[in-house]
Amino acid sequence: MTPPDHPREEARHAPRRRDTEDPRRNLILRALPDEEYERLRPALRPVTLQVRDQLYRRDGDIDAVYFPVDGVLSVVASVDGEPAVEVATVGYEGVSGLPVFLGAATSPHDCFCQVAGDALCLPTADLRRFLSDDGALHDLLHRYTQTMVVQLSQNVACNRLHSTEERCARWLLQTRDRVGANEFQLTQDFLGQMLGVRRGTVSLVAGLLQQAGLIRYSRGRITVVDPEHLHEAACECYDVVQAENRRVGLVPEPPDGATTGHSPGD
Incomplete structure (x- = not known):
């Protein structure tokens, strides 16, 4: 897929609404030191993703990664002749295109927008240049990778047992x-x-x-x-995944008495 600023993508990836929340509601961007975020910010392009917008295709180049602000992305696996199965979701705690961080150019999965919302788009080439400095973003993506491993494994158990x-x-x-x-x-x-x-x-x-x-x-x-x-x-899988996000420092601890990891409007 081409980055959203390609003319063919303009209708599907509208400019971000001016009245939306702070882009640093995304927890990876929020956790960056201010100086590092300011260096990254010129390369980040705000977009509004619509339902079913394709961010990358199975075995296709991952040209950009997306930091969701208030939408949800879905990663699905496909087997020839069978319906696609969701294997992971990405929200304000993470970023799409994790295979790029791990050294791959493509993925055997598809990734698309599941719930419409705003995101920050970062071209893959810019991400790789930025990561070459080995700053805080490198560590944050390592921690996020751990949460994705937990989510993937928990989803396997959840789909089988619950x-x-x-x-x-x-x-x-x-x-x-x-x-x-x-x-x-x-x-x-x-x-x-x-x-x-x-x-x-x-x-x-x-x-x-x-x-x-x-x-x-x-x-x-x-x-x-x-x-x-x-x-x-x-099922308890919700708490398992939330606890792992908190353990690695990507999701804040809930307020006293709260039963979920995030309150709308936080």
Whole structure:
């Protein structure tokens, strides 16, 4: 994929809205020392990603990496003749295109925007030049790699051992954290693809969560009504991944009494 400033990409990657949050809501960028962030900032280009925008394709060059601010990215694996399966998600705690940091030019996976939002785009060539200085960003990406390893391995166990309702509750909590709001756009078809289940199963599970007063679903929009009880309905994988993010210093400790790792608006 070409970087978003290519003319063919302008319609899909609109300029970032002027009233959006601080780009340093992204926790990797926030953790950079101010001096290092200021050196990196001229190479960062604000964009607004729309649902299903493709950031890189399977076996295609990764031309740029993206630091989400308030959207969610999905990494999926494909097997010929079978539906794609989500293997990881990326939100405000991370960055897309991690294979580039690890020395690869391509990935066997696809990465696309799952929930629309703002991000900072950094061309791969600029990332590599910046990393050659071996500053704080290098260490932060090493720590983020560790959290991704935990997320990937936990997803394997989660998909095998936990019910669709538990996995759905976990997924909605993670999305709430990353978007930074209790309400976000999400179709049942898309949620079914992410969970690896049919649309009818998603309708049933969403209906159960709605009847329990945990969420509200209307016209493709999800509202998390009761995050504490939604957390209770989710599998423990949510806490495992959040704890690892906190352990390596990428997600702040929750306030006293909080049950989730991030409160909308933080």
